[in-house]
Amino acid sequence: MTDLQSKYSKLAQEYSKLRAQNQVLKKAVVDEQSSCNSLKDELKQKEQSLRRVEQEMDSLSFRNQQLMKRVELLQEELLLSESKSKKSRSKGDSPSQVSLQAQSVFDEDLHKKIQENERLHIQWLEAQEQHQQQEAQLSSRLQQLQEEAQEHQAQLEELSCRHAHTIHTLQEDKATLEVKLQTLEREARDCRVRTEECQQQLRKYQSEVSSQLKHSSSVIQEKVPFNDTQLSDYNSLNVPAHNRRHQLRAREVAAQALVFLQNLVSALLNFHSYSEQRVQIYPRDSSIETISAVNQKFSQYLHENASYLRQLEEDLLQLHQSITEDAITALETLEKLQDFSSSFSAYSSFLQKILPYQLKSLEEECESPLCTSALISKNRQLQTDMQKLTAAFHKLRAYVALLALPSVGSGVVCQSSANSVFTQISVCLHGLHDCSSELWKHYSQKASLEQDLPAATQKFCTTNECLLSSLASLTSSSGKMATFFSNSLDFLTSCAGYSPSGALLKPLQADSVMQSKRRAAAYISSVRQARAESVPYGEALANRHILTSSTESREGLMQQVLQSQQKISRLEQEKEHWLLEAQLAQVRLQKESARIAQLEAQVCVSAPQSQLCASAAESPVCVSAAESQVCVSAAETPSEPALADAPEPLQDTSVSADQDSREQLIKTHYMSRVSELTTQLQICDSKAVHFHAECRAVAKRLAMAERSRDTLGEELKLANQNITRLQDELSTTKRSYEDQLSMMSDHLCSMNETLSQQRETIDTLKLSAKGNAKKNKSR
Secondary structure, three states: OOEEEHHHHHHHHHHHHHHHHHHHHHHHHHHHHHHHHHHHHHHHHHHHHHHHHHHHHHHHHHHHHHHHHHHHHHHHHHHHHHHHHHOOOOOOHHHOOOOOOHHHHHHHHHHHHHHHHHHHHHHHHHHHHHHHHHHHHHHHHHHHHHHHHHHHHHHHHHHHHHHHHHHHHHHHHHHHHHHHHHHHHHHHHHHHHHHHHHHHHHHHHHHHHHHHHHHHHHHHHHHHHOOHHHHHHHHOOOOOOOOHHHHHHHHHHHHHHHHHHHHHHHHHHHHHHHHHHHHHHHOOOOOOOOOHHHHHHHHHOOOHHHHHHHHHHHHHHHHHHOOOOOOOOOOOOHHHHHHHHHHHHHHHHHHOOOOOOHHHHHHHHOOOOOOOHHHHHHHHHHHHHHHHHHHHHHHHHHHHHHHHHHOOOOOOOHHHHHHHHHHHHHHHHHHHHHHHHHHHHHHHHHHHHHOOOOOOHHHHHHHHHHHHHHHHHHHHHHHHHHHHHOOOHHHHHHHOOOOOOOOOEEEEEEEHHHHHHHHHHHHHHHHHHHOOOOHHHHHHHHHHHHHHHHHHHHHHHHHHHHHHHHHHHHHHHHHHHHHHHHHHHHHHHHHHHHHHHHHHHHHHHHHHHHHHHHHHOOOOOOOOOOHHHHHHHHHOOOHHHHHHHHHHHHHHHHHHHHHHHHHHHHHHHHHHHHHHHHHHHHHEEEEEEEEHHHHHHHHHHHHHHHHHHHHHHHHHHHHHHHHHHHHHHHHHHHHHHHHHHHHHHHHHHHHHHHHHHHHHHHHHHHHHHHHHHHHHOOO
C-alpha cells in the first residue's frame, strides 16, 4: 500500500511538473505571438512612414521642378533684361547700375535655390538609405520571429502530444491504483476481522495461562520442599540451557566481522607496502643513491608488517571456526579470543615501534631542498594523524584484552562491565574511522602538491596514487566496521541466557551442556524410531535356510574372488618377468647377429687380414676376450673344416658373457631411467621457477599497463574534449568573421554608391557652374 501511494504521489508530482511546464510554454508562445503582432504593427507603421516620406519626396521633386522652371523664366527675363540693357547703354550709366544690381540679386537667389536643392537631395538620399536599412532589419527580425514561432509551435505540439500520452498513462495508473486500493481495503477489513478473532483467542489463552499459573504456583508452594535458587552454591550445580538461535546469530556476526577485518587487513597491508616503496623512492631514490639510516630501518620494519597482519587474520578465522551451532558462545568459553587479543597487541606494538621512524622520515622530507612551505605544513598534519591512528589502535587493544580475560580464567567480567567494554570498542572504531579519513584527506592534498614538483617521476606519482587508494580502502573498511559494530551492539550487549541463575558460566559447564544436548537428541531419536515388524516362526526358519545357503555361496564366491585376484597378481608378475626376458633376448639377438656378421667377414678375408685380426686379438684394449679368441682361432686354422669346429667355444663364452652382462644391462637400464627422470624433474623445476618469475613480472607489467591505459584514456578524453571545444570556438569565430566581412562588404558597396552619386552631383554642379560662368562672361 505504501509503495502504491509513493508511486501515485510520484506520478502526481510528475504530472504537476509537466502541467506547469506546459503553462510556461503556452505563456511563452502567447508572448511571442504578441511580440510578433507588435512587430507587424511596427512594420505597418514603418511602411506608412515610408509612404509619407515618398509623398514628401514627390512633393519635393515637384517643388524642385517648379523651381527649375522659375529659374528658366528668370534666366529668360535676365536675357531680356540684358538685351534691354544693351539698348539702353547709350542713355546713361544709371540704368546699367540698376541692371547689375538686379543681376546680382538673381544670382544670389539662384545660388540659394541650388544649395537648397542640393541639401534636399542629400536628405532624400539619407532618408532612403535609412529606410532601406530599417526595412532589411525589420524583415530579418520578422523572419527570425517567424522561425521562432514555428519552433515554439512545434515544441508546443510535441509537448501536447507527450502530455496527452502521460495523462493517458496516468489515468490508466490511477484506475489500476484504485482497483488495488479497493482490494487492499477489502484485505484490511479481513485483517481487522482476523485481528479481532486473534484478540479474542489471546484473551482466552491468557485466562487459561493465568489459571494454570495459579495452579502451578499453588502446587509449588504446597509440594516443593525447598527452593534451591536462593543459594549460589546450589545454582553453580545447575546445567544451563542451550540457545540455538543465539548461536546462529553469533556465528553470523563473527562471519561479518571476519569479512570486514579481512578488508581492513588488506588495506593495511597495501598501506605499509606502498609506504615502504615510497621510502625507497623519496626523498632519495635507492636505485641511484643510498637512503638514510632512518629510512633503511623504517623500510626494514615495514617489510615485517605481513607477519603481524596475517596472524591477526588467521586468529580471527580460527575464532569464527570455533563458533559452531553445537557449541555455547560466551566470553568465558571463547578460548581463541585470547589468541586474537595477543595478535592484536603484537600489531599495536608494531605500530608503536614504527611510529618514531615514520615521524623522522617525515622530518627528513621537510628538510629536503625541494620541500615547500605548504608541503611542510602537510607533513606536520600527517605526523599528528599518524600519532592519532597509533593511539586509536593502542586504545582498541586495551579493550580487546579486557574482553579476552574471562576466556583464560584470569579475571571476572560481569554483564554490565562487558556492555561498557563493547560500547567503548564501538567508540574506538568510530575514532579510528575519523583518524583514517583525516589521514586520507591530508595525504591527498600532499600528493596533489607533490605532483607539481620538478623531481616527481612517474614511479613516484604512481606510488602516491596507490597509497591514496589504500588509504581510501582503509577509511571505507574502518567506517563499515564501525557501522557494523554499532548495529550489532544490541546483540553483543544482550544476555545470552547461558549462565545459571546467580552463578557464572564455566567451560566445564559448557561441555556438560553439549553432552546433555547430544544425549537428549540421541534419546529422542531412539524413542522416535519405529520397531521392526515381527516375522512368523515358519517364515523365519525358511529365511534361515536361505540365509545359511546364501552365506555359504557368498563365502565360496569370496574364496573364488580371492583366488582370482591372487592368480591375476601372479600372472602380472609373470608378465613383467617375461617382458624383461624378451628385452634381454632381443639384446642377445642383436649381439649374436653382430657376432655372426663379424665371423662372416673374417671368413671372407685373406691371410694378411687374418694376421691383422690376430695382431688385433693380442691387444686387450680394443677387443673383448671372446672376440680375441675367435680372431686367434680364425688366424691359426686357414682351412674351411677347422671353421666348423670353432663355434663351440664361442657359445660357451657368449653364454657366460650374457649371464655377466644381464645384471649390468638391468642396472644400466634403471640407472639411465632414474637419471632421465631426475633431469626431467630438474628441468620441470627450473621451468616452473622461470614461469613463476615471468608470470609475476607479467602481472606487474599488466597492472602498470592497465594503470597507464586508464591514465591515457582519461588524457585522451580530455584531449577530445579540448579538440571539440576548439573546433566549436573555431567555427564560431569563423562564422563571426564571415558575418563581419559580409557586413563590411555591404557597407563598402553602399559607401561606394553614395560616393559615386555625390561625385556625379558634384560634377553636374560644377558643369552647371561653369556653364553659368561662361554665360555670364559672354554676357
